[in-house]
Amino acid sequence: MKRIFIISLLLIAATTAVFAQQNRGGAGSSARGYVSEWDMAATLANIPLGELDQAEIDGMLLMREEEKLARDVYLTLAEMWSIRSFENIARSEETHMDAMKSLLDRYDIDDPVKSDEVGSFTSPLMQELYDELVGAGDVSYIEALKVGAKIEELDIADLLGLIDATDNDDIRIVYQNLLKGSRNHLRSFDMQIQKFGGSYTPEHLSPEEYDRIASSDRETGSLVSDPNYVF
Numbered sequence: 001m002k003r004i005f006i007i008s009l010l011l012i013a014a015t016t017a018v019f020a021q022q023n024r025g026g027a028g029s030s031a032r033g034y035v036s037e038w039d040m041a042a043t044l045a046n047i048p049l050g051e052l053d054q055a056e057i058d059g060m061l062l063m064r065e066e067e068k069l070a071r072d073v074y075l076t077l078a079e080m081w082s083i084r085s086f087e088n089i090a091r092s093e094e095t096h097m098d099a100m101k102s103l104l105d106r107y108d109i110d111d112p113v114k115s116d117e118v119g120s121f122t123s124p125l126m127q128e129l130y131d132e133l134v135g136a137g138d139v140s141y142i143e144a145l146k147v148g149a150k151i152e153e154l155d156i157a158d159l160l161g162l163i164d165a166t167d168n169d170d171i172r173i174v175y176q177n178l179l180k181g182s183r184n185h186l187r188s189f190d191m192q193i194q195k196f197g198g199s200y201t202p203e204h205l206s207p208e209e210y211d212r213i214a215s216s217d218r219e220t221g222s223l224v225s226d227p228n229y230v231f
Contacts, residue, residue: 043173043225044106050168052107059162060103060171061112063178065126066158067096070151072118072130077137077144085192089148089185096178103174142198145189149200152186155179156213157204172227180224183213183231190214 071093078086097113104111112122119134121127133151137144159179163172191214193200202210213231 043223044102044170047170047173049107050166050170052168056166056168056171057107057109059165060100060107060109062158063162063175064097064100064104065112065121065123066155067093067100067178068113068121069126069130069133070155071097073133073137073147073151075118076134077147080134080138081141081144083141083144085188086144086148089188092181092185096181099174099178103171106170142193142196145193145196146198146200148189149186149193150203152182152189153202153204153210155182156186169227173225176224176227176229179231180219183216184218186210186213187216187218 071090074086074090074093078084078090101111101113114120114122119130121130133147137147156179159175159182163175163179166172166175190200201207205213219231
């Protein structure tokens with residue numbers, strides 16, 4: 001038993017070191033980099049406001065809470081497992097939340113996030129998902145990584161659908177940048193799952209699309225300004 005415990009500690013320490021190295025040029029540093037990258041005021045200011053239908057409004061409300069879901073789950077798992085990688089990606093998710101808040105403010109839409117408290121949601125669906133995902137991540141460290149992959153592929157699938165459902169360039173630009181971040185997070189989680197001999201079966205993307213994203217290089221550079229960008 002003592003030997004198993006020591007091995008587990010060594011595995012966790014190794015994971016932390018890998019993520020720390022990765023985050024110097026990966027998710028962690030990108031979370032800091034997003035401070036400037038996500039300052040979209042100048043870009044969006046030159047784009048006229050579009051006409052919104054209810055589906056577009058519902059999509060923005062969904063993504064505002066879905067990004068909070070990601071942040072809150074990662075913060076909870078970070079505390080649960082004492083792994084800084086979850087904290088780093090949670091900071092990135094906070095920038096995604098801020099981007100969606102800016103978009104809602106731009107169109108004078110009431111914010112569905114009534115409390116910034118971790119684990120508190122307006123949507124019953126998001127509340128249920130939070131409880132379910134945290135419970136799944138509590139099983140083991142590798143299961144926590146799988147939760148991360150599940151959240152990111154859900155974000156990607158939803159964002160792809162929302163991009164197709166709007167012709168407003170400002171909304172599409174924000175969604176394109178959320179997509180870029182989610183693809184990078186998915187790559188990080190998938191790499192760690194494989195490192196520990198695990199595997200993940202996608203639920204929201206096709207296996208082909210999941211593998212195409214996970215096996216590709218991390219996306220660098222600044223803000224995606226093309227509303228019709230194709231990865």
